[in-house]
Amino acid sequence: ELKVEQNPLFLSMQEGKNYTIYCNYSTTSDRLYWYRQDPGKSLESLFVLLSNGAVKQEGRLMASLDTKARLSTLHITAAVHDLSATYFCAVDPVIQGAQKLVFGQGTRLTINP
């Protein structure tokens, strides 16, 4: 059974600082997704990583994927308050057919002024 673990689960940081969220998964997969969720809201897609070594950046967020280590990272650069949210990584364990995503527990990020 595929397991997806995020670390840390809670993160409180100051504006302007850098930090990294880690996502480990237990079986082979070439597809890794990052989502953002604001309180009471649905999921917003941030990044789709589809191959080993994939790196994508959007604003202050950068995501990378190492399929050999079964590890993805979400790096936050010079954090701002607007990035406060819960971040989920998800893995697609099936090469063909349904993309039934398996999610991590989420990392609740709070950015303080």
Next chain:
Amino acid sequence: DTGVSQDPRHKITKRGQNVTFRCDPISEHNRLYWYRQTLGQGPEFLTYFQNEAQLEKSRLLSDRFSAERPKGSFSTLEIQRTEQGDSAMYLCASSFWRTPYEQYFGPGTRLTVT
């Protein structure tokens, strides 16, 4: 198109009652997914449709749960004889067959069973 829509957004029901939720995917999206999210957890896969065919169901989907997508467009998720443990956010997502890895999520239906 304004994205995936779900109705209702909130539902409060008493234990033992039946409830039905509706999901309207993005037009032309032939794949539709249902997930359940409990407080403080990530979403969990429930079931998946390709067009009108229900191709996969999670073991989380007990006999009290049934999902349909009769014409390959909107989908309904019904829960019979609700239990307090059914309280959760029910999320619907859709994707296009050419880009199946791009799932677009709806706003969700929050169910509270009292």
